[in-house]
Amino acid sequence: MQLNDLRPAEGAKKARKRIGRGNSSGYGTTAGRGTKGAGSRAGKQKGAGFEGGQTPLAMRLPKLPxxxxxxxxxxxxxxxxxxxxxxxxxxxxxxxxxxAKGIVKYAYEPIKVLGDGEISKKLTVKVDKVSASAKAKIEAAGGKVELPC
Incomplete structure (x- = not known):
């Protein structure tokens, strides 16, 4: 046996489709694309949001106000x-x-004192913001508010 005698096994090599090379090839005339419609035209990609002709999801959802x-x-x-x-x-x-008392977790976060509840102690409050009702309650208890910290 010589090198030139070697051949691939029967059926191992399949001929490629020669599209658009005459009717006798089996892929002539319409070249396997069928007749008419988007699929028969050049550049037929449908696009990422195409849903077979129904209104795409992106168009069905409302724009949020x-x-x-x-x-x-x-x-x-x-x-x-x-x-x-x-x-x-x-x-x-x-x-x-x-x-230090564990009321807030992080030192870098701005703090606002709100007026929910009652206060009876004389405190000096030095924070980023204080609501009007909280300021009134702190000052009524004899404390004072200093802004900002």
Missing amino acids: GFNNRNRVEYVPVNVARLDAYFADGDVVDCASLL
Whole structure:
């Protein structure tokens, strides 16, 4: 046996489709694309959102109203009732003391004191923001508010 006698096994090599090379090839005239319609035309890709002709999902869903303000500052709320429970009379309430007592988790977050509950102790509050009702309650108890910390 010589090298030139070697042949692939019968049926191992399949002839490729020669599309558009005459009717005798079996793939002439319409070249296997059928007649008419988008599939028979050049550049027939349907696109990523195409759903067989029904209205695509992206067009069926409503546009949501409003927007998200990227400059919004999110404050950590702390109520005056909590300050009354955690602090003694005459204490200074600031970022560091709130962090030390475990009322807030992180030192970098801005804090706002809100007016829910009652306060009976004289406290000096030094935080980023204080609501009007909280300020009135703190000052009515004999404390004072200093902004910002």
